[in-house]
Amino acid sequence: MARITYIEFGGREHVVDVVPGLSVMEGARQGLISGIDADCGGGCSCGTCHVYVDPDWQARVGGRNPIEDATIEFAENVLPNSRLACQITVTEALDGLVVRIPETLR
Ligand code: FES
Secondary structure (H helix, E strand, O other), X not given: OEEEEEEOOOOOEEEEEEOEOEEHHHHHHHOOOOOOXXXXXXXXXXXXXXXXXXHHHHHHHOOOOHHHHHHHHHOOXXXXXXXXXXXXXXXXXXXXXXXXXXXXXX
């Protein structure tokens, strides 16, 4: 298991134990986290699973892949540490990961 902390825009924290192999987006769904809509179901085509990776975790999580880079254009308030949660595969090495959910205007 990898324990992931999801922090809503308003600051509310949720800690979810996620099975390795799932994505950070799937972990959010299991934890019923609001703000990660994942409209395309993980197909990297909607941009609604946008999260900010905590700076302390950026190196371990890695950067965006080329498809993700194109899709994230649909998201709002993109920052250098923005990732699409469906494109981050959970591993034991990500135990303790912290991601923040951006403000959504929808
Ligand atoms: S769920 Fe649609 S891009 Fe991640």
